[in-house]
Amino acid sequence: MGNVAWIVVPSGDAISTISVPISSLVENEKFLKKRPCWIHFRRIDEATEEILKEKFLINELSLEDCKSEARSKAEPFENYIFLLLIYYDGGISRQKKLCVFWGSDFIITVGSRRLFEEAKKELMLEEIPFGEGVEKIVWLISSLIADKFRYVTDSLEEQSDDIEAKVFKEQSPELLEDISDLSYEILTLRRALKQIRDTYKVAISLSGKFANPENIHYFRDLLDEISILYDRAETLHEFIQNVLNVFSSLVNFKLNDIMKTLTIFVAILEPLMFISSFYGMNVKNLPLADSSFGIVVISFFMLLLSIGLLYYFRRKRWI
Numbered sequence: 001m002g003n004v005a006w007i008v009v010p011s012g013d014a015i016s017t018i019s020v021p022i023s024s025l026v027e028n029e030k031f032l033k034k035r036p037c038w039i040h041f042r043r044i045d046e047a048t049e050e051i052l053k054e055k056f057l058i059n060e061l062s063l064e065d066c067k068s069e070a071r072s073k074a075e076p077f078e079n080y081i082f083l084l085l086i087y088y089d090g091g092i093s094r095q096k097k098l099c100v101f102w103g104s105d106f107i108i109t110v111g112s113r114r115l116f117e118e119a120k121k122e123l124m125l126e127e128i129p130f131g132e133g134v135e136k137i138v139w140l141i142s143s144l145i146a147d148k149f150r151y152v153t154d155s156l157e158e159q160s161d162d163i164e165a166k167v168f169k170e171q172s173p174e175l176l177e178d179i180s181d182l183s184y185e186i187l188t189l190r191r192a193l194k195q196i197r198d199t200y201k202v203a204i205s206l207s208g209k210f211a212n213p214e215n216i217h218y219f220r221d222l223l224d225e226i227s228i229l230y231d232r233a234e235t236l237h238e239f240i241q242n243v244l245n246v247f248s249s250l251v252n253f254k255l256n257d258i259m260k261t262l263t264i265f266v267a268i269l270e271p272l273m274f275i276s277s278f279y280g281m282n283v284k285n286l287p288l289a290d291s292s293f294g295i296v297v298i299s300f301f302m303l304l305l306s307i308g309l310l311y312y313f314r315r316k317r318w319i
Contacts, residue, residue, distance in 0.1 A: 003045050006113075007031050008038040008120060010130045015123060022047045029055070036105045036130050038123075038137050040116045048110075056080070056108065058101055066099040066110055072195040074202040079103055081206050083138070083199065086192055087145045088152045089114070092185040098145070100138060104210050107134045109141065118144050135211035139218040142200070146225050149193060153232050156186055160236060164243050171251045179247060183240050190233040197226045264319055268309050272302050 005025050007018040020031055022045070032039075032055050041048050044067055052058040062075065062082040075082045083100040089112070098111035109116060122140045123129050130136075159182055166175055200223045207216060279286060279298065288294035313319045 003042060003048060005031075005048075006040040006116065007034070008040075008123070009034045010036065013128055015120075015129045017120065022051070025051065036134050038107045038109070038134065040113070041108070041110045042113055044110055052101070052108065056101065056103070056106065058108075062099075062101065070097070072192070072199040074199045074206065076206045081203060081210060083203060085142070085145055085196060085199065087148050087196070088189070088192070089148055091152060091155070092188050098141070100141065102134070102138055102207075102210055105134060107137045115141065115144060132215055133212050135207065135215050136218070139215070139222065142219070142222050145196070146222060146229070149189075149196075149226070149229050152189060153229055153236070156182065156189060156236060157232070160186075160240055160243070163240075167243055167247050167250065171247060171254060176247065179240065179244050183237075183244065186233060186237050186240055190230065190237055193226060193230040193233050197223065197230055200226060260319075264313055267313075268306050271305055271309070275302055275305075 003022045005020050005022060007020060008015055009018070010016075018031060020028075022041075025031060032051070044052075044063060049063055052063060053060065057079055059077050059082075062077065065073070065075075065082070065084055069084055070086065071084070072086045073082075073084050080101050080103040083102060085098045085100065087096055087098070088094055089096050096112050096115070098109060098115060101108040119137065119141045122144070123137060126132075126136070163175070163179055163182060200219060204216065204219050204223065207219065211219075275298065288297055291297070310319070
């Protein structure tokens with residue numbers, strides 16, 4: 001399937017969306033001259049790259065990062081701010097990337113169409129779409145990404161609570177594997193939140209040239225929200241480490257209890273085995289060897305010895 005561009009432009013107090021194949025967009029440039037506008041591409045191919053470089057003066061380094069970079073970042077250029085946003089759509093295994101080229105009168109996004117459609121619906125709910133500048137679109141997109149991070153954080157917190165409840169009931173290899181997997185997901189979430197938090201800090205410091213100062217408070221609120229999510233991820237990381245420590249302590253306690261029981265058995269059986277081996281020697285004149293009551297006496301002595309050892313261990317509170 002060929003690449004397609006979706007162009008969103010104001011239409012009175014509403015918006016209109018035009019879906020144009022890239023090939024048609026190259027031949028008919030009137031779509032690119034509409035301002036303000038929001039253009040979304042599913043991916044970057046050669047034709048898209050040429051359009052971005054020639055019509056919007058997008059730097060080659062930004063395009064290269066958009067295709068290969070996997071870390072959230074913000075970089076300033078002469079006529080736009082480049083934002084690369086890494087987020088998770090439903091779970092840590094569903095990592096997504098969105099590239100945003102934020103100019104004074106245009107927004108270009110490259111990535112998930114699902115996120116584009118969700119943000120467009122939010123834009124349609126505005127009284128005057130584009131009325132607060134194109135930075136409102138960046139904020140709407142960023143808010144949706146923050147919501148997705150919140151969903152993942154909530155999900156990991158629920159999993160942590162479930163694992164905590166299981167730890168005190170069972171200490172199985174499967175549970176240890178679940179704890180390890182969850183710990184990895186929490187670390188991944190924390191790293192992504194830290195990167196995107198730092199990205200928005202940089203974006204806010206650079207936005208004066210491209211955003212109305214009255215709208216900066218939207219991004220400050222968004223940064224506070226992401227910072228709260230990062231703090232939750234930090235707390236979650238500490239929590240799962242404590243759960244792992246409790247799991248290890250319970251396993252060690254259980255193992256020590258088993259070893260203590262086995263040691264007691266060995267301590268009781270060792271004297272009995274000594275007596276048995278002593279009378280198993282192929283020599284003459286062993287005590288009670290020729291007596292008809294020898295087996296009874298020896299067995300009774302072995303029984304008393306076992307009871308005596310059990311009584312001694314009991315008094316010492318070893319059992």
